[in-house]
Amino acid sequence: MIDPSSVVGKAPPIERRVPFVVVGAGAAGVAAALEAVRAGVEVMLIDENPLDPDLMAMDVPHYFGQRMSLSARNRALMLERVIEANPGLGRADEAGVDVQLGVSVWGAFRNGPTQRELAGPVLGLANEERSWLVRYDRLLIAAGTRDVVLGFPGWQKAGVMGANGLASLTRHRVFAGRQLAVLGSGPLGLQTARQALEAGLEVVAVVEVTAELRGDPVETRRLADQGVRFYPSHTVQEASGRTGEVESVTLIRLDADLAPIAGSETEIACDTICLALGLAPNVELLALLGATLRFRSDLGGFVPETDGWLGTSAPGVFAAGDCTGVHEALVADDGVARGQGRLAGLGAALSLGAVDRARAEAVRTELGGVGARPSEPVHAYWRHWLRSSIRVGGLEVYACQCEEVTRRELIGVQPPRYLGWHSAGMSARGLGTLLRDGPINQDQIKRLTRAGMGPCQGRRCREQVALFLAEEAGVPVGQIPLPSFRAPVRPLSLQVLWPRDEPEAARDHWVSWFGIPTQFTPHWTSHVDASETTVFMGLGGESQHGGSSVEKQRELPGTGRG
Amino acid sequence: MPGAAVVVIGGGVTGLSAAWWLRRAGVDVLVLERDIVGWHASGRNGGGCTHIYSPFGLEEQKLWPQMDELLGYPTEHQPNRIRVALNEHQLTLFRRAGEIAAQRGFRTDFLSPKELKELVPIVGDNALGGTYTHYGGHANPQRTIQAYAWALQDLGGRLLQNTTVTGIQLRGGRVTGVETTRGPVGAEALVIAAGTQTGLLAAMVGARVPLAPARVEMIVTEPMPLMTRGGVDGNGLYGRQALRGNLIYGGGPHEWIDVGDMGAPELPTSPLTRNLARRLAELFPGAGHLRVIRSWAGAVENTPDGLPIVDRLASPDNVVVATMSSVGFGLSPAVGKAISELVIHGACRFADLGSVRLSRFADTPPDWRECQGWVPAPDRSALDLGVLEGSPAAG
Secondary structure, eight states: OOTTTTTTTTOOOOEEEEEEEEHHHHHSHHHHHHHHHHHTTTTTEOOOOOOOOHHHHHHHHEEEEEEOOGGGOHHHHHHHHHHHHHHHHHHHHHTTTTEESSSSEEEEEETTTTOOSSSSOOOEOOOOSSSEEEEEEEEEEEEEEEEOOOOTTTTTTTEEEHHHHHHHHHTTBBBBBOOOEEESSSHHHHHHHHHHHHOEEEEEEEEEESSSSSSSSSHHHHHHTTTTOEETEEEEEEEOOOSSOOOOEHHHHHHHTTTTTTTEEEEESEEEEEEOOOEEEOOOHHHHHTOOOOEEEGEEEEEOOOOTTTTSSSSTTTEEEEGOOOOOOGGTTHHHHHHHHHHHHHHHHHTTSSHHHHHHHHHHHHHHOOOOOOOOOOOHHHHHHHHHHHHHHOOOOOOOOTEEEEEHHHHOOOOOGGGOOOHHHHHHHHHHHHHHHHHHHHHHHHHHTTTSSSSSTTTTHHHHHHHHHHHHHTTGGGGGGGOOOSSSSSEEEEHOOOOOOOOOOHHEEEESTTTTTTTTTTTTSSOOOOTTTTTTOSOOOOOOOOOHHHHHHHHHOOOOOO | OOOEEEEEESSSSHHHHHHHHHHTTTOOEEESSSSTOSSSSGGSSBOOOOOSSTTTTTHHHHHHHHHHHHHOOOOOOOEEEEOOOOHHHHHHHHHHHHHHTTTOOOOOEEEOOOHHHOOOOOOOOEEEEEEEEEEEOOHHHHHHHHHHHOOOOHTTOEEEEEEEEEEEEETTTTEEEEETTEEEEEEEEEEEEOOHHHHHHHHTTTOOOOOOOEEEEEEEEOOOOOOOOOEEETBBBBEEEEEEEEEEEEEEBEEEEESSSOOOOOOOOOOOHHHHHHHHHHHHHGTTOOOEEEEEEEEEEEEEEEOOOEEEEESSSTTEEOTTTTTTTHHHHHHHHHHHHHHHHHSSSSSSGGOGGGGTTTOOOOOOHHHSSSSSOOOHHHHHHTOSSSTTOOO
């Protein structure tokens, strides 16, 4: 028997094996599922809507800002609304796709040089009750985007949220606010304002840091005619409210150098401040799978490298839709995402041998170029917002809300306040001294400051921390490497992750550390007694195989304790 | 050629602690690190400081309470540990551990289920009791590693990150320097403390250091209210509640891996996250609702007997090799001190290093991992067919 305390023989049980799994039932995911199922491929389409209300309260997966109404907790109602709001789900179901709703994908695992025991590539899935594993032959990640969040004084108050969060809540009619200030006047900001008006909400301001408004002038005019007031050359001075809830936003006018003009403050009553500055591709599953990612500011940040069928560098893994790159021109038009979904679905079907190459090539030609059209670099615009906010709000603003890390603590690379640590040496340290030891490593900064280490898993701070570090270090943001993503990419409880399918071998042969009988033997004892060897680290390993290993070691020359 | 009196290969806890102790003694020292400090096992472990069984254990216990002050940076060291027994066998083991610890003057209190629950409110009715050790403790590995690095720099020691060693220069039977991706670095003495790559580096000076690398995993929950004692183990898990409130726990099966060159191994986590979650919820039923927000994997290396190798080579005699055999973080204050004494005086003055000499493996066969049943023996028929050699599946 090979080392019974190792992973050998303990491969986790796989509940199902599916030829083609599609993650995300947006425009791209639905189109891919339909394309593949029509080619005769068995398809599972997974979508996490209706969302777990407890995750929504943690701003996962979108920045919801605690603006969910109580109905969001009514699962049956939400299921109805999710189906009603996304006609693609019904179409996929009718076409024979196995549509799994309310299921999140929290992990993606495959064998590699240091992980060889899996039966095959698997996804970790979960609903609100349990978790399980599904094996795929081909996988499409169509995971969409995340809200890009740039803080300002008071952004930790309930009522500050993101455009994706607002769109999700209004789409499912569970938005609890009434008066909205929108930050960002580009296509995303205008669409957010438009959807808010259509949902019967009041849009009290659309704020833009630049002197020029950024969106379609016709739509801007139309919104203005409907009473929406635009504030170019403004930034947020503060979100105010007495009870931890947003009650008003104070804007301040900026000069040409983004410096605030004293006396130009305007306080506007509102219950919600919606960040509509941009979106970031959701690449965490692709990162877990080891797909090559590269920085493309015109596509929102790090995006997967893909081939002519939208295959990534990870074997059998495709990517389509906004997670392959997004910009504001795509916001109002899901045609690109749909085309990408079809192409990826076709690519998966082709690689499974379900369609012949000539037909696949013909459809690909008909689809034409489906890549996201390159647009303007977006990070420079985000840096404008950040700079204005630093000039107006200073450094005592949180960079990371979960861990309550201020901008000053971030650039000082200071330990968390709860340690109460003060020393001259520590005060003399900062990003500047750290940079002398090597280029910025966000994982190192996370470790030291804890920014990005909280329950929202960095969703509300990844971009602003990277931008802030780039600003302070004086380097392009593309030079700041992506911090690591780690499973579970949805925060799931111990009870939900609990493997009800745990194999007996994993249960019975569990040791806290390696199970090498001599490893924890007190050095002053002269003999090895197998029953005592794990006294110091044998914290309840059920495995009682220590004795035989001792015998084995004694037989082997040169491995006894010398 | 730029250089230092002592070059340390490996910016993990062992190498950095050694460098810091050397610098405290006035030695000109330079640490070379392939990635960033503590990027591998040193920054990815349970943070335990409870290794009284080790020859370095007494010094470990003496030093930890002083480390914050000695380093000048926070380590988050917290004293003492609690162990939770979920069955009679574990109670017996803990009792025995208490007796053995007492032989060295360490005190252990036995806890009734009620006393245990008062100290650790998240344990459940399945806990039969436990022990409270008035020794040991835990610290934050990631903060500690940086503390070593910064303390070293404050004393004038040097650190070069993102620098891979590609060769070692020998002249007249002694090491004279190392080749790196940033050019040659001169050295009058060398310390090799490079974790999983220690064996590869030692081989460059003709020393055979038998090491088996492995991948291990841990999970992290969201924070919960701080308990008065954070170092609580049991149910086959080791770990701690960090001062932020997160539960950070590991344990269970390891995966033996191969490290063929000086590159950093890929370290994915696996669905073991779920098994760890179950174990943790069994240990702490009152925390079953906590959400797991991260997992991580790290690579550690083990010697055939699981004990460290901390030794100065006979030849070349200006080289010290150090591997902690997968248990290095807690012992690092003491081991670094031992290494500095080996470099400066040729011997450790506070501990008997007889049990951690390299010579005990002089006769260990090259295929010792297979002999011990850690990894399967190569399939001879496949070898005969020439399938393994040169194929991507080899190694």
